[in-house]
Amino acid sequence: MHLPVMALSLQNIIVMIMTLSVVSILTGMSFIEYQINVSRIPLDMCPDDAAWQGVGTLFKNRFLRETNDDDYGVRSDTADIGPTYIPTVPNIYIQKSANIHEEVIKRLTSQELQIYWDALTSFKKRTKIAFKDLAPSQKWGVATTIMNSFGYRQRLPDVINIGAKKGATTPLRFFLGFHPDIVNTVTGRAAEFFDKNFHKGAEWYRRCMGFSREHQVVYEKTPNYLVSDTVPEKITQVLPRTTKFLLLVRDPVERSLSDFRHVRELRRPKEWCLKQSAESEGRRFEEAVLDESGNVNPDNPIISASTYVKHFKRWLRYFPKSQFLILDQELIVGYTFLELQRIEQFLNITPFFRPEMFVFDNDIPGTCINIARKLCPGRASRGTLTKPRPSNETIRKLRQYFRPYNQEFSQITEKSFHWINY
Ligand SMILES: Nc1ncnc2c1ncn2[C@@H]1O[C@H](COP(=O)(O)OS(=O)(=O)O)[C@@H](OP(=O)(O)O)[C@H]1O
Numbered sequence: 001m002h003l004p005v006m007a008l009s010l011q012n013i014i015v016m017i018m019t020l021s022v023v024s025i026l027t028g029m030s031f032i033e034y035q036i037n038v039s040r041i042p043l044d045m046c047p048d049d050a051a052w053q054g055v056g057t058l059f060k061n062r063f064l065r066e067t068n069d070d071d072y073g074v075r076s077d078t079a080d081i082g083p084t085y086i087p088t089v090p091n092i093y094i095q096k097s098a099n100i101h102e103e104v105i106k107r108l109t110s111q112e113l114q115i116y117w118d119a120l121t122s123f124k125k126r127t128k129i130a131f132k133d134l135a136p137s138q139k140w141g142v143a144t145t146i147m148n149s150f151g152y153r154q155r156l157p158d159v160i161n162i163g164a165k166k167g168a169t170t171p172l173r174f175f176l177g178f179h180p181d182i183v184n185t186v187t188g189r190a191a192e193f194f195d196k197n198f199h200k201g202a203e204w205y206r207r208c209m210g211f212s213r214e215h216q217v218v219y220e221k222t223p224n225y226l227v228s229d230t231v232p233e234k235i236t237q238v239l240p241r242t243t244k245f246l247l248l249v250r251d252p253v254e255r256s257l258s259d260f261r262h263v264r265e266l267r268r269p270k271e272w273c274l275k276q277s278a279e280s281e282g283r284r285f286e287e288a289v290l291d292e293s294g295n296v297n298p299d300n301p302i303i304s305a306s307t308y309v310k311h312f313k314r315w316l317r318y319f320p321k322s323q324f325l326i327l328d329q330e331l332i333v334g335y336t337f338l339e340l341q342r343i344e345q346f347l348n349i350t351p352f353f354r355p356e357m358f359v360f361d362n363d364i365p366g367t368c369i370n371i372a373r374k375l376c377p378g379r380a381s382r383g384t385l386t387k388p389r390p391s392n393e394t395i396r397k398l399r400q401y402f403r404p405y406n407q408e409f410s411q412i413t414e415k416s417f418h419w420i421n422y
Pocket residue numbers: 164165166167168169170171223258262329332333364365366367368376377378381382383
C-alpha cells in the first residue's frame with residue numbers, strides 16, 4: 001500500500017534535483033547554496049506581507065531607478081566584468097516608468113521571490129560589484145536569467161487591443177493585469193511596434209512583453225493600430241494568423257470629443273487646460289473638424305478614427321472576424337465585470353473576475369477594482385481639460401455623418417450599439 005507513495009516521492013525527488021540543477025546552472029548559484037536557500041524559505045510568507053513589499057522595493061530600486069533618460073536604453077554589447085559573466089540584453093527596452101513590480105514580481109510565488117532575493121544577494125557576493133553599478137541592460141540580463149530559470153519567458157503577444165483610441169483601452173489593460181493568466185507589456189504601456197517601432201525588429205517587440213509562463217496569455221494594447229493602413233499586414237509578418245484582437249468602439253461623436261481633448265492636452269500645460277471653458281473648447285473643436293463651408297471634414301484624423309467600419313474592413317482582409325472581440329466603451333465603464341467575463345471566454349482562460357470586485361468611484365469618476373484593497377486606473381486617461389461642448393447643430397452634423405458608417409459596422413459585426421442610428 002505504501003509502495004506507490006514511495007515511488008511517487010522518489011520520482012518527485014528526481015524531478016526536484018533536476019529542476020534545482022537547471023536553476024543553479026542558470027542563476028550561477030551552486031547546488032548547495034541553492035539548497036540552503038530553499039530550506040530558508042519561510043513557508044508562511046504571502047504576497048501581501050512586508051517581505052513581498054521589501055523585495056518589490058528592492059527590485060524597483062535596483063532595476064528601475066537608473067534607466068536612461070531617454071525612454072529606450074539600447075545596448076547590444078555583452079560584458080565580462082571580473083570573474084563573472086554578466087548577461088546583457090541586446091536592444092533592451094526599459095522605459096523609465098517600467099512597472100516591473102506590477103508585471104514581474106507579482107507573478108512570482110513566495111518561494112520564487114525568496115529564491116530571487118537570494119540569487120540577487122549571491123550575485124553581489126560573487127561578483128563583488130554593486131548591483132547599482134551595472135548598466136541597465138546588464139541588470140535586465142540578470143533579471144531575465146533568473147526569471148527564465150523559473151520558467152518565465154518574454155513571448156510575442158497572443159492578443160492585441162488595437163483601439164480605438166479613447167475606447168477605454170487604459171482601464172481595460174489595468175483590470176486585465178490582475179488576471180493571473182494575463183501578462184501585460186513590461187511597462188504596461190503601448191508598445192507601438194507595428195506603427196512606430198517596426199524597424200527595431202521582432203526581438204525588440206518580444207522584449208517589450210512581460211514575463212509569462214506557457215499557459216498565460218500575453219497582452220498588448222496600442223490604441224492607434226486600428227487606424228493604421230499598414231499595421232494588419234505587418235502583423236501577419238510577425239505573429240501567427242491565430243492572433244486574437246480586442247476592438248474597442250465608442251459613440252463616434254463622444255470618441256471624437258474625447259480624442260480632441262486628449263490631443264490638446266498633450267500640447268498645452270495643465271494650468272492652461274484648467275482655465276478653458278467647455279464652450280470655448282467646443283468652438284475650437286468645430287474649427288478643427290468642420291471645413292470652411294461648415295461640413296464635417298472626413299480627412300480630419302479625429303473624424304476618420306471614429307469611422308470604425310472603414311478600418312475594420314481593412315483588418316478583415318488579413319484576419320477572420322471570429323478573431324476579433326468587439327467591446328463598447330460604455331459597457332466597459334458601466335458593466336465592467338460582464339465585459340471582462342466576455343474577454344475571459346474569448347481568450348479561453350480560467351474565470352477570475354467576480355462582480356463584487358468592481359466598484360464605481362464618483363470622485364474619479366470611474367470604475368475601480370477591489371482586490372484586498374481598492375485600486376483605480378490612473379487618472380491620466382481621463383484628462384484635465386474640460387470636454388468640448390460644440391453647438392447642437394455641430395452634433396447633429398456629426399451624427400448624420402457617422403450614421404452610414406455606424407450602420408455598416410453594425411451589419412458587419414452583427415452587433416447593436418445605442419449610437420448606430422442616432
Ligand atoms: N477608471 C475608469 N473607469 C471607467 N472608465 C474609465 C476609467 N478611466 C478612464 N476611463 C475611460 O477611458 C477613456 C479613455 O480611453 P483610453 O484609455 O482608451 O484612452 S487612450 O486612448 O489610452 O488615451 C475615458 O474617456 P473620457 O471619458 O473621454 O475621459 C473614459 O471613458
